[in-house]
Amino acid sequence: MNILEVNHLHVSFSTYGGTVEAVRGINLQLEKGETLAIVGESGCGKSVTANAIMRLIPQPPGRITDGSILFKGQNLVDQSERTMRHIRGRDISMIFQDPMTALNPTLTIGTQLMEGLKQHKAVSKEEARQKALDMLRLVGIPNPKERLTQYPHQFSGGMRQRVVIAMALICEPEILIADEPTTALDVTIQAQIIELFERIQRETGVAIILITHDLGVVAKVADRIAVMYAGQIIEKGTKRDIFYHAEHPYTLGLLKSVPRLDIKEARLTPIDGTPPDLFSPPKGCSFAPRCPYAMEVCHEVPPIQTELEQNHHVYCWLQDKRGKALMAQTATKK
């Protein structure tokens, strides 16, 4: 069963320059205990999606204009701020990109770890402390007893991210949203943190939404992958589907733009062009202007979902039955 279901979600921001449609009708499903990776280039709306699920979109200027977010059947879009406060941190937790700034410099690690627990559960001081120690051990911080009374500046970046992860997991949430949790860390630490995610998932069974633009990370931990482009999901499927059977030109481009060790290639192929302006998104497929295979219909009509295999969906006219037929036609003509 899906623990989280995002249907047709729209988020826009009103700015002085006009309305930015940051997220335009995305659908996502997250199953219990799995890892869903959301990938896409900078500015495609990954963080906005994550914040929308937590209902942490700054409002104004932001607003969820349409769609639903079903957490165990409960539509989060309609919940009051008060109800959301009970859900945040307890049922759904979030981790941010930069561990250097995610911790309050003036409070001890212990205080910051325990406050979430005290907020949501009726625990005694000693129980809270014990739980905090357990969490620090779980995320692999040595000398947790001493560490509890220390301040963030006494921790390295990797250690801070571990603390942040411990903070997010202390109430044993069912969903953990990690918004680029490794981007700000150096490579060796990144690998450690990713391993930590895997281990935590094994031990706690938490479902993880991992937002990243690092396909290496995705290849390692994701069960399923959603590829985002300009506020929309353009392809989603299992890790296998995306890495070996990707069909959307953008996904293919994305895969070609990362270095691979197994295939000797002279050079990486970047995707030409830039993402569309979200103030006035294109009428048709938002990738069409950059797409080497774009057809006339691509510029005019937004593509509909095509199911390639079970749970492997793509939004691309090329994959549509009619599109395929057209391709075949032109191919024979030539």
Add this chain to the structure above:
Amino acid sequence: MLKYILKRLTIMGVTLWIIITLTFVLMVSVPGSPFNDQDRNTNDIVQENLERHYNLDKPYIIQYFLYLKSIITFDFGPSIKQSNHTVNDLLSRGFPISFELGMVSIVIAVISGVILGIFAALKHNGIIDYAAMTIAVLGISIPNFVLATLLIQKFAVDSNMLPTARWESVAHMILPIIALATGPMAIIARLTRSTMLEVLTQDYIKMARAKGLSPWKIIVKHALKNALMPVVTIMGTLLAGILTGTFVIEKIFAIPGMGRYFIESINHRDYPVIMGTTVFYSAFLICMLFLVDIAYGLLDPRIKIHKHDGDRP
């Protein structure tokens, strides 16, 4: 910590010594003497005797050391003008009043300034924000003596609600304290607002929201302490401002505090009183600045005042 305090105390001592020396140099270089009052008509012999009595006939260097001695023993001797009072008498009479006026003003300024700043930040660009900031700009731009006069006119003369002057009951304290506290309050309000606005955009605030904490808890526990850091930094300057402010306010409201003796002593070249009050004011201010620094260290764990430097990664 102890090492730090000792070091600070030494620096404070040196600062004080420089102030004393400067005051002495200024004092002797200003023309005039306590005894050449035109209308007193003292003859030369009386004048000489008086000068000898107060050691004013000695070379400056001897006088300087005599002053140093009087400071170290904290005995400034009698006032020249009011010879039935010692300087210590004047200080112990005036200081409690000035201290009360100054401290109550600064406490009120800090509390109301911080509250005003927080509300302005939370209702960013709303009516409360604009109102608070208008008050703040007025508070900063109107000098305290103008404000004092306006307050007296409005509340004491026109409407007779409050007494015009003196320092006898709580009612007497209201106007001088408002006059003295408004400026610093305005500065604190503006500063709190801007730092609060900045702090509220920080990731750790977002993280606190993601933990499900209530807005109130987030402000008090996560935002306020960080937002108050700059306020603590300017406390030293504000204290100095309040201190000089008390001179003016005490004069306007005829409050028998130290400020009055200080000003009178300068007008009358009452050397022991000048020296006594200056040293006292300086020592007081230096101690306050020291306390502010200590408070800053306590507030921000990143500022280390311990001997060893923790285990920074």
